Amino acid sequence: MATDIPIHEKIGFDPAVNRARQSLYRFAALSLADPRSGSWQQLHKLREDTLIFESATLLRGMETAVPEKLSARERPLTDLDPTSVLALLPASPKGLNRAYEQVFGLLASSACPSYETEHINDKFTFQRSQTLADISGFYAAFGFTTSLAHPERHDHIVLELEFMALLVGLERLAFEHTPPQPDRGRTCRHAQKRFLTEHLAWWATGFAKLLIKEDTTGYFAAAGKFLAALIPAERALADIPAPQTPSQATPPEGPDACLNCLRPT
Numbered sequence: 001m002a003t004d005i006p007i008h009e010k011i012g013f014d015p016a017v018n019r020a021r022q023s024l025y026r027f028a029a030l031s032l033a034d035p036r037s038g039s040w041q042q043l044h045k046l047r048e049d050t051l052i053f054e055s056a057t058l059l060r061g062m063e064t065a066v067p068e069k070l071s072a073r074e075r076p077l078t079d080l081d082p083t084s085v086l087a088l089l090p091a092s093p094k095g096l097n098r099a100y101e102q103v104f105g106l107l108a109s110s111a112c113p114s115y116e117t118e119h120i121n122d123k124f125t126f127q128r129s130q131t132l133a134d135i136s137g138f139y140a141a142f143g144f145t146t147s148l149a150h151p152e153r154h155d156h157i158v159l160e161l162e163f164m165a166l167l168v169g170l171e172r173l174a175f176e177h178t179p180p181q182p183d184r185g186r187t188c189r190h191a192q193k194r195f196l197t198e199h200l201a202w203w204a205t206g207f208a209k210l211l212i213k214e215d216t217t218g219y220f221a222a223a224g225k226f227l228a229a230l231i232p233a234e235r236a237l238a239d240i241p242a243p244q245t246p247s248q249a250t251p252p253e254g255p256d257a258c259l260n261c262l263r264p265t
Contacts, residue, residue: 013171013175013185013189015172015175015176016058017058017059017062017237018168018169018171018172019051019055019172020054020055020056020058020059021055021059021168021234021237022165022168022169022172023051023052023055024052024055024056024059024080024230025161025162025164025165025168025230026161026162026165027046027052027055027082027085027226028161028223028226028227028230029157029158029161029162029165030042030043030046031043031085031223031226031227032114032157032158032161032220032223032227033158034100034150034158035093035096035097035100036097036150037150039096040089040090040092040093040096040097041093043086043089044089046082046086047086052082053082053083056080056081056082059077059080059233060077060078060080062237064236064237065077065233065236065237066233066236067232067233067235067236067242068236069242070232070242071205071232071242071243073205073206073208073209073228074205074228074229074231074232074242075205075208075225075228075229075232076229077229077232077233078229079225079226079228079229080226080229080230080233081226081229082226084222084225084226085219085222085223085226087222088218088219088221088222089219090219096219099215099218099219099220100220102215103211103214103215103220111210111214112207112210112211112213112214113207113210114156114157114158114207115153115155115156115157116131116135116155116157116160116199116200116203117131117132117155119203119206119207131155131199132153132154132155134198134199135154135155135160135199136154138163138191138195138199139154139163141191142163142166142167142170142188142191144162144163144166146159155199157204157207157227160195160199160200160204161200163195164192164195164196164200164234167188167191167192167195168188168192170184170188171185171188171189171192174188192238193238193240196231196234196235196238196240197238197240200231201231201234201235201240201243202243204227204228204231205227205228205231205232207224207227208224208225208227208228208231209224209228210224211223211224211227212224212225212228
């Protein structure tokens with residue numbers, strides 16, 4: 001008697017790839033997080049955690065994670081290597097904080113802005129406000145919240161990466177649910193593709209290139225290379241073409257533009 005094929009296999013969902021993707025998004029976010037959030041301690045522990053290394057190895061070995069074409073700011077899968085990032089992690093939290101301040105400044109960096117809307121041409125102020133509203137709508141729809149301890153604007157690179165990690169995890173939970181919730185899983189998959197296309201993919205690699213330029217051979221250059229390799233791998237897996245409009249970093253807005261948002265739990 002023929003056995004029923006599990007619903008996740010019918011629509012091409014692979015739990016191992018899903019877990020790997022979530023792990024890599026979380027690592028990318030953590031590598032760029034403000035050290036005052038305790039990121040050094042978490043990164044230091046990851047040196048002993050095989051999951052992140054196995055996740056990167058899995059994606060690097062997947063032909064479907066190789067895009068047909070890399071944009072000028074994207075990097076190949078060989079740079080999706082957490083070992084290179086962790087090898088350059090400063091020896092102490094204070095060292096990481098110094099490196100962070102050198103790259104991003106005490107308040108905000110005009111040379112390497114870490115907010116999506118600051119990569120939109122400053123002539124399009126309406127587009128900036130619309131972009132922030134759209135991101136906030138995504139977060140609200142999937143219950144994405146942030147911590148009061150470190151309020152940050154919704155278009156910050158770390159929050160966008162953490163949101164993608166959340167969506168990937170919610171997709172897996174939908175199929176692990178008893179009974180499975182394939183419609184919910186499809187909704188999460190669709191949201192990943194939309195958010196990657198409309199937000200993260202078009203500007204994150206431009207940000208990464210600026211990061212590499214600012215730090216050259218340091219820790220944040222390695223984190224930038226990792227990010228610039230993760231985005232095209234995700235594009236390939238989601239069948240998204242390379243962005244046609246390159247990001248254009250512009251001076252950061254004043255503190256009044258910061259939304260009173262919370263960090264994900």
